[in-house]
Amino acid sequence: MTDLQAIVEEIHASLSPRCGEGKVADYIPQLAHVDPQKFGMAVVTVDGETHLAGDADEAFSIQSISKVFTLTLALGKHGEGIWKRVGREPSGSAFNSIVQLEQEAGIPRNPFINAGAIAITDLVLAGHTPKEAIGEVVRFLRYLADEEDIIVDQAVARSEQATGFRNFALANFMRSFGKLDHAAELVLGVYFHQCALAMSCRQLARAGLFLANSGTNPLTGHRVVSHLRARRINALMLTCGHYDGSGDFAYRVGLPGKSGVGGGILAVAPGKASVAVWSPGLNENGNSLLGSLALEMLATRTGWSVFGA
Ligand code: GLN
Missing domain, CATH: 3.40.710.10 (DD-peptidase/beta-lactamase superfamily)
Known part of the structure; x- marks a missing residue:
């Protein structure tokens, strides 16, 4: 030992x-x-x-830890261009807070609060259907961990889909500022699945x-x-x-x-x-x-x- x-x-x-x-x-x-x-x-x-x-x-449900991996994917796909959509400052607010979004015209403070992670998932979704994007995230985790035995817990994904009103609000709020390229339903379809890994x-x-x-x-x-x-x-x-x-x-x-x-x-x-x-x-x-x-x-x-x- x-x-x-x-x-x-x-x-x-x-x-x-x-x-x-x-x-x-x-x-x-x-x-x-x-x-x-x-x-x-x-x-x-x-x-x-x-x-x-x-x-x-x-x-167990990795939830927001998935945000590290979608950030990595978005950086790979879009490079430093992602910082047009999301900031790099600590928020000092709760993970699901909406307050700063209005003051900062739909740009979330950082990629790890919910609003920022949803903006990142919107970028991961570019050029994909939601199903393909979920597949990409799951494959990425399997590649990183070098293990095939990693899946999405569908019951958790469905549960959040049915009750994630705050996340729908965050996504629609960003979309109202033109800061989300896809409809809230599509982006959150991917987001809830990545969180349910x-x-x-x-x-x-x-x-x-x-x-x-x-x-x-x-x-x-x-x-x-x-x-x-x-x-x-x-x-x-x-x-x-x-x-x-x-x-x-x-x-x-x-x-x-x-x-x-x-x-x-x-x-x-x-x-x-x-x-x-x-x-x-x-x-x-x-x-x-x-x-x-x-x-x-x-x-x-x-x-x-x-x-x-
Ligand atoms: N899926 C959760 C949510 O969006 C993730 C939050 C978290 O892990 N902090 O509310």
Whole structure:
């Protein structure tokens, strides 16, 4: 057993008694059915070692973590032109906030709040039918994780489609400013499916590994993005990946990270490892409560931080 395996197991064991703390997201009815006791951790190092603890092999709804991957796809498709449609500033607002959209003429603050992610999905949809675009996103995740066993949970997608009124409002609001190329129904058809991707901590950590290794997946040798682009995606994750909790996450964990309301967090330790944690109970900002604590402990124990050793 390497030291890192021991660290991951210790963190998992010490936080396990607190499983069930926080609040499971229920505004998407299907997510409310998740067992709040679930808790998984996966650390995949750039040297190819994998360290797991708890429910690391159980698939969960990645929700907003998908926004990292659609951003990567949109950048690949449209390059830096995407910044005409979305900003790069932390919002300081809730993930589903609409307030800034009116002040900023339909341009969302960043690609990780819902409005910004919907604008990015609109760009991924360019030249495709919604079905093709969903297929592209799923294939991209399979390619990144190097695993075929990644699917969309259709029950979660349908559940959000039926209740995602706020997202329809955000999309239609942007469209009213001419800042969305496709009808809200089409863009959100893709968006709800990308959010409903079901992946395990292990798969997610593998999928994010290219961001820890200057754009190249060290397991497959695939160059996914350039060095510069990987750095920039990490910068956005650090500044905007946890909504109005991004500053606190940077302070406590010090690593680029992206959370989802399914209770997952993907964190990137550049040059070291990609880490995925999952615990469904959320804190007041809609980020995994135990997941954030686990990452804070991991960063402390390993010394991993983008701010210095
Ligand atoms: N699908 C969710 C939504 O649009 C994603 C939100 C999240 O994970 N923060 O509300």
